[in-house]
Amino acid sequence: MNKDPKTVQEMFGKIAGRYDFMNTLMTMGQDQSWRRFVLKTANPPQNGSLLDVACGTGPMALMAAAMYPSVKITAVDFTENMVRVALGRPGCEKISWGIADGLALPFPDASFDAVTSGYLIRNVPDPLKAFQEQTRVLKPGGKVVCLDTCPPPDSIFKPAIMVHMKYVIPLLGQVVAKNRSAYEYLPDTTANFMNPRQLISLMKQAGLKNIGFRQFMFNTQTVAWGTK
Numbered sequence: 001m002n003k004d005p006k007t008v009q010e011m012f013g014k015i016a017g018r019y020d021f022m023n024t025l026m027t028m029g030q031d032q033s034w035r036r037f038v039l040k041t042a043n044p045p046q047n048g049s050l051l052d053v054a055c056g057t058g059p060m061a062l063m064a065a066a067m068y069p070s071v072k073i074t075a076v077d078f079t080e081n082m083v084r085v086a087l088g089r090p091g092c093e094k095i096s097w098g099i100a101d102g103l104a105l106p107f108p109d110a111s112f113d114a115v116t117s118g119y120l121i122r123n124v125p126d127p128l129k130a131f132q133e134q135t136r137v138l139k140p141g142g143k144v145v146c147l148d149t150c151p152p153p154d155s156i157f158k159p160a161i162m163v164h165m166k167y168v169i170p171l172l173g174q175v176v177a178k179n180r181s182a183y184e185y186l187p188d189t190t191a192n193f194m195n196p197r198q199l200i201s202l203m204k205q206a207g208l209k210n211i212g213f214r215q216f217m218f219n220t221q222t223v224a225w226g227t228k
């Protein structure tokens, strides 16, 4: 499993066109409810600002713009093709889009009232740096909230989840996105990813306080948050 930024960029660049449809299939349409929870937790103030890092095709940013019409939404990703898809979606004109690396955000310290990310942390070679950058650009009192897929904990559901991740998702990737290897990468990165406790300990190391997390979908989807 290669988390070299160029390889990750190329992979997302190839699947950008089918990314949203694949997400809906893989999560049985539930991914949007987890993003809604992220945004409710981020809770930016009226007329405030929110940054979505690794925005991809824009599902989090577009939902943020709909939920918080008075908030200035900025969304960045380092894969141009993903942002290009976002730029064709209804409502995209309400958001400031940009190309940027989540490990070196091009914003001054304390720029935003809230910072969100969906499925970024699993893809970066240095997750602590990603949280440090998000904390740096956050205003004191604001929240960093992240959504990611963690390895399934031991339970009676684990064998079925493993079959879904190891066989069903790559097959869907092959048939729907015409890219099996990209959808083999997902289970690989998930299996080797942190559990929620490790994730929040990293957020603590990045300087966040009042940390918490909640899990969804057989405890495979984690939303974790902390306050600056």
Ligand SMILES: C[S@@+](CC[C@H](N)C(=O)[O-])C[C@H]1O[C@@H](n2cnc3c(N)ncnc32)[C@H](O)[C@@H]1O
Pocket (backbone or CB within 6 Å): 005, 008, 009, 012, 053, 054, 055, 056, 057, 058, 059, 060, 076, 077, 078, 079, 082, 100, 101, 102, 103, 117, 118, 119, 120, 123, 124
């Ligand atoms: C699985 S997609 C998630 C997209 C979106 N956040 C969502 O919720 O569906 C992961 C995204 O992370 C982006 N990404 C990975 N590493 C990044 C980095 N270092 N800086 C910025 N974006 C990154 C990829 O380009 C891709 O668009």
